[in-house]
Amino acid sequence: MAATTASGPASERASITRSSISGGRRVRNGLATMLIYLAVAFALLPLAFVLYYVVSKGLGVVDVGFLTNELPAQVRRATGGIGPAIAGTLVITGFATLLAVPLGILSAVYLHEYGGASPLASAVRFLSNVMAGVPSIVMGLFIFTIYVLPRGDKGSSGLAGGLALACLMLPIVIRATEAMLRLVPGELREAAYALGTSKSRTILTVVLPAALPGITSGALLAVARAAGETAPLLFTIGAARQFNWTLGGPNTALSAQIFSNAQTGFPAALDRAWGAALTLIILVLALSTVARIVAARFTVR
Amino acid sequence: MSTAPPAPATGASRLARRGSRRGDDGFRLLTRLAGLTVLVILGLITWSITREALPAFRQEGLGFLTNRRWVPNESPGIFGAWTFIFGTFFVSLIALVFAVPASIGIALFITELAPTRVRRVMTFVMDLLAAVPSVVFGLWGVSVLAIKAPDFYEAIGSPLSAIPGLGGVFGGPYNGKSFLTAGFILALMVTPIITSITRDVFDTTPRGQKEAALALGATRWEMIRGAVFPHSRAGMIGGVLLGLGRAMGETIAAALVIGAGQSTGVRLFASGDALAARIANEFGEAEGTWRSALIGLGVVLFAMTILVNLAATAVVSRAGRKG
Numbered sequence: 001m002a003a004t005t006a007s008g009p010a011s012e013r014a015s016i017t018r019s020s021i022s023g024g025r026r027v028r029n030g031l032a033t034m035l036i037y038l039a040v041a042f043a044l045l046p047l048a049f050v051l052y053y054v055v056s057k058g059l060g061v062v063d064v065g066f067l068t069n070e071l072p073a074q075v076r077r078a079t080g081g082i083g084p085a086i087a088g089t090l091v092i093t094g095f096a097t098l099l100a101v102p103l104g105i106l107s108a109v110y111l112h113e114y115g116g117a118s119p120l121a122s123a124v125r126f127l128s129n130v131m132a133g134v135p136s137i138v139m140g141l142f143i144f145t146i147y148v149l150p151r152g153d154k155g156s157s158g159l160a161g162g163l164a165l166a167c168l169m170l171p172i173v174i175r176a177t178e179a180m181l182r183l184v185p186g187e188l189r190e191a192a193y194a195l196g197t198s199k200s201r202t203i204l205t206v207v208l209p210a211a212l213p214g215i216t217s218g219a220l221l222a223v224a225r226a227a228g229e230t231a232p233l234l235f236t237i238g239a240a241r242q243f244n245w246t247l248g249g250p251n252t253a254l255s256a257q258i259f260s261n262a263q264t265g266f267p268a269a270l271d272r273a274w275g276a277a278l279t280l281i282i283l284v285l286a287l288s289t290v291a292r293i294v295a296a297r298f299t300v301r
Numbered sequence: 302m303s304t305a306p307p308a309p310a311t312g313a314s315r316l317a318r319r320g321s322r323r324g325d326d327g328f329r330l331l332t333r334l335a336g337l338t339v340l341v342i343l344g345l346i347t348w349s350i351t352r353e354a355l356p357a358f359r360q361e362g363l364g365f366l367t368n369r370r371w372v373p374n375e376s377p378g379i380f381g382a383w384t385f386i387f388g389t390f391f392v393s394l395i396a397l398v399f400a401v402p403a404s405i406g407i408a409l410f411i412t413e414l415a416p417t418r419v420r421r422v423m424t425f426v427m428d429l430l431a432a433v434p435s436v437v438f439g440l441w442g443v444s445v446l447a448i449k450a451p452d453f454y455e456a457i458g459s460p461l462s463a464i465p466g467l468g469g470v471f472g473g474p475y476n477g478k479s480f481l482t483a484g485f486i487l488a489l490m491v492t493p494i495i496t497s498i499t500r501d502v503f504d505t506t507p508r509g510q511k512e513a514a515l516a517l518g519a520t521r522w523e524m525i526r527g528a529v530f531p532h533s534r535a536g537m538i539g540g541v542l543l544g545l546g547r548a549m550g551e552t553i554a555a556a557l558v559i560g561a562g563q564s565t566g567v568r569l570f571a572s573g574d575a576l577a578a579r580i581a582n583e584f585g586e587a588e589g590t591w592r593s594a595l596i597g598l599g600v601v602l603f604a605m606t607i608l609v610n611l612a613a614t615a616v617v618s619r620a621g622r623k624g
Contacts, residue, residue, distance in 0.1 A: 021518070021520060025520055025523065028520070028522055029520035029521055029522040029523070031522075032521075032522035032525070033414070033521070033522070035402075035406060036406045036407075036409050036410050036414060038406065039402060039404075039405070039406020039407050039409075039410065040406065040407055040423070042399070042403040042406075042492075043407055043426070043427070043489075043492055043496075044426065046489050047426065047429065047430050047433070047489070049441070049445075050433065050437065050489075051433075053441055053445055054441075103335050103338060104335075106331060106332045106334075106335030106336075107332070107335040107336040107338065107339060109332045109335075110329075110332035110333050110335060110336035111336060113332070114329055114332055115333075115336065120333075120336075121336070123340070124336045124337070124339050124340060126614070127339050127340055127343050128339045129610070129614060130343065130607060130610060130611070130614075131339060131342065131343055133546050133547075133607065133609075133610035133613075134343075134346065134550070134603065134606065134607070135549070135551070135552065135577060135602055135603070135606055136550065136552065137552040137577045137580055137581060137599065137602070138346065138350065138550070138599050138602060138606075139346075141350050141580070141596055141599040142345070142346045142349055142350055145349040145350055145352070145353045145596065146345060149353070167342060167346075170338075170339065170342070171339070174339070198322065198324070198325045199325055199328075199329075200324055200325045200327075200328035200329070203328070227434075228432075228433075228434025228435070228436070229434070229435075230434070230435070230436045230552070230553045231552040231553055231577070231581060234581055234584065234585075235584050235585075255434060255436045255553075258437065258439075258440055259436050259439070259553055259556075259557070262436075262439060262440045262443050262444065262557055263557065265443075265444075270440075270444050273440050273444075274440070277434075277436075277437045277440055280436075280437065281433065281434070281437060284432055284433075284434060285432060288428065288432050292428075
């Protein structure tokens, strides 16, 4: 501090060092930095808690029998497993993927390769963003009113659940694919046209393969999101205790099992919910990790 | 003009080209049809759920939105959605009060503070948070948080409720399943969304502006306030609105921890209900007008989230044009 009272070149040098910043400003800067760390802690602590509970409680429940046995007849009993729920999640999410991914990719091809800035394409792009914001439970209500209700008792099925999940995935796939198509350099397309290749062939054999890693990773993230969803399945898949590897007839899913077991509050049901939660999280994380590896491996030019 | 018959080879190639052009048109048509499905699905959603909700709308009129009484079991039942509309807004607001400062802080940490390696870890952690299914948060909320919360709530709430004017907000009874618990869980779910959007806009702050502020002797906080925030304001508002839309539509976690109560007061520790949560909890047992009214709640929720998302899109696109 003595430097500030002195005159000459020494004080000029001192005045641009940190110590010359006034106390109030330094305190404010320190306070802001502290708040930022606090914000990071706000996100990290609950996440750590949740993961700790899922792993510690889940590991006590999950074994081969738990993963392969049928659901118990009475939820309060500590018997049975969640095998049918795993099967249901795979079947329903798989069907939704088969619907939403090709449809989403084709829509994005239309938006980026054909539509561009035309009014129809702008409308589709805008409404696809709107659709991304539609709550997942509304997707469930939609499939219930349009598919399940008209069919009466036979309406509830894995197929209906898959339709609801596909509605949820479609805008995510469209957005991810269009972003990837935008990254494919125009020179690639022009080079193909110069060789006399038709537009559709260019898209199918040049553009889409070039964008494939990004599209794959976007699609996998959409699948991970759908696999974890509960609300669209509540009114669409019905209830089942036995394995159902088909799209017809009532089915069940991991997320639905976690929800219904958590609602009951019985200790045995809660244990089963934690076990199902661990299984579901591992499934979802595996999907999103693969997505990230695919994205990281192939986006390097 | 030539009358000579074309050589066989040329004919074949012309035929092939015509075939490929037909394939070309066909493919274009296919992609356009795929694009149109989005329009069709959104139209069908609006039409089908509104049609199913009509009996309830007809019975209640405007009271469907403003009446706070929901008595489904009598005949005829009374279906007023105000409790759930209020709860949806209140819980989403609580979620934003937690999530917005946290998200902005995390985004600043990632873009301004953290070294590259820590930044990568933090980005991964946010992806992890986003990947946890909402039903898992709900399970944790109902079987851990809601059990341990009441004591903590009372410790915070009773001294604060002694302050004149705050007695209602912080007053008891201190329920584990309450607006505050649901708001907190929802905050965990919207934080990754708001963070990823604010981080993206922070990242687009011109490097020159930040360095200019620092060169003028600004502290890091002054640089953030003077260069990063003004540049990112519209993007931040858009991110917050998208988070709000997500919080309003989030169903499962709220259904488990909001408490299925009837409160319509601004009381943090009371048990209330939200639109999506009520649909999820009651739909299984509902029939007739009751079910129609629950679908009506879905229509209200659909309209609310679309309005919020449109506002978000408008704000963000205006910011994009300006920048």
